[in-house]
Amino acid sequence: MKPRKPHSLRRTWAFLVAAIILYVPANVLPVMHTEWLSGSEDDTILSGVIYLWSSGSWPLALVVFVASISVPLLKMAALAFLAASVQLRSTWQPRQRARLYRIVELIGRWSMLDIYVTAILVALVQAKALATIHAGPGALAFAAVVVLTMLAAMSFDPRLIWDAQRHGSR
């Protein structure tokens, strides 16, 4: 048995709101700035996905899309749903919600995929004259989103789900 997390719900909400706010620049601003012989290019996550898709790498595009766009989005939605249900003292399907929470916690780290790719590329591709890659401002926001959602998931106490049940049954 673990002790209850203090101010679990409040903290969850705070991290969640922060994550949602940062999710916008994370997707709008470029995460990667590529310069090569003939010019330079800024890529956002979505433009990267579109590029991968249009160049025929559908599986890769799908992976990036799922890991970088849909997973954080779903995670935030799920956390918001859980937090809201606890806030409203909902008694609906506590078991399902507990499972949802566990899934959210599990997949959290996978959405860092994009950041890893960018970080590796920035480190590797530094052939000055031919091509260089810099992380864009979006990368910072995106990393913050991922960290914040993880923090939100961590600060959420699943026992709260059952609290309402007990209050309701009482």
Add this chain to the structure above:
Amino acid sequence: MDPAETPEAVAASRARWSLPAVWLVPLVAALLAGWLGVKAVLERGPAITIRFKSADGIEAGKTKLKYKNVQIGIVKSVALSPDLKEVIATAELVKDAKPHLVEDTRFWVVKPRIAAGTVSGLDTLLSGAYIGVDAGKSGKSRREFAGLDAPPVVAGDSPGALLVLHAASAGSLEVGSPVFFRRLPAGQVTGCELDPDGVKVSVFINAPFDQYVTSNARFWHASGIEVKLDANGIRVDTQSLVSILIGGVAFDTPPGTTAVARAAASTEFRLFENPTEAMKNPEADKLEFTMLFNESVRGLQPGAPVDFRGITVGEVGAVRMQMAPGAGEVLVAVQATIYPSRIEWQDGVRSTAGSRERRRRFIDALVASGMRAQLRPASLVTHQLYLALDFFPVKGAKVNWAASPPQLPTQKATLVELETAIGSLAAKLEKVPLDDLAGDLRQTLQSAQRLIDHIDAEVASEVGPTLAQARKTLASADRLLSSDSPLQTDSRQAMREVARAAQAFRVLADYLERHPEALLVGKKDEGTK
């Protein structure tokens, strides 16, 4: 924690404390997001639209906009205009470019091209086409532009002078054709436009050269090779190898002009066809004359020189036919301009200084002493004619000052005179009864033939026997002279007798020498010995 009244107060104080602690995170996130957003918005430059005839080489999201090869923007989208005639490229520029997006800012697609002797845009082979930008100077801001079809020849900020030339035709000039000054490339043609009375050519003269564009500068076509055939023979003129291939414009100041002020910007000049024409002094003082010729003027071209003893004093103007009223004659009227400023008076005063009357008297005096205009061939090969003024031993003609322009008396060309003389000779020859003469001659020849035949027959019959006789004579002579002939033998015997006689005589002579008395007493007896 028993007292039931206080927990709320405690909770409130803790809540008040803990609220900012936790909610600081979204606040920081909001600030971060806001900062990122504001930064992105602030960094976003102005968006412009550029219209092009075709989107050749332009790619949305790829094609850059470059000013002096520095990227200042990128094409965001390429769309067709509603009427499908143009392509509208929307581009986003960097913030700093904003003040330079003015009315005369120019955009064009940079791609490899070969024009006017230069190759440009080779780097785009590797990097793909980009849109070149030339910043304008106007103060009027603008966001919609029409792209140029070709790169502008002169960048907007290059120092120099833009001039306008008026030409009868563009020749081989095109945008980018070079402008030469003393055979150095000094600028370029920036445009050729149609003009009501010819072609308007705008040229840009680069910085060090523009100071030589004085208000009396002369421009001429330096296009290709100029081959001119005139009274002076064949002349070939070129500027440079480049201009041979693609044409060009050359300019210079006419020789002998003193320092003149620089031409103001956008001064308009005339573009002459060739340097000779360009460098000709614009003669202010002109005297027009007409000369009537009753002969062919084939080979006399407008512009042919009027020559006075080797010095060009004017040039031929219009040449046309003129009917002499009543006389039933067709004459050729040659109009010529004489430049009195080229003639110097003996006292050093230029003839321009002379009054009209003085000039008139002078020309009258010249004509009175035999000055006439005459057409002369400059070259027998090319058959070009020039108009010569010279003195001839003729009298009587006068300048017709009443005519307008005044009429100078003329003299038939020397060649024409010769032709006339030959013509009359031929006419005389024609009068000779050549046919009769030929008949007579033939008769004479026939009788001569007959005579010869006769002689032949007569003489041949006599010659045969004579020759036989001669042969016989010769044969007997031969016989007579041969070694065994009696004559020979006789003569040999006779010679021997003579020799013997001579011997006897020698004996006698010896004897007599020794015995001269023998002549008297006779021969002594031999016994005494």
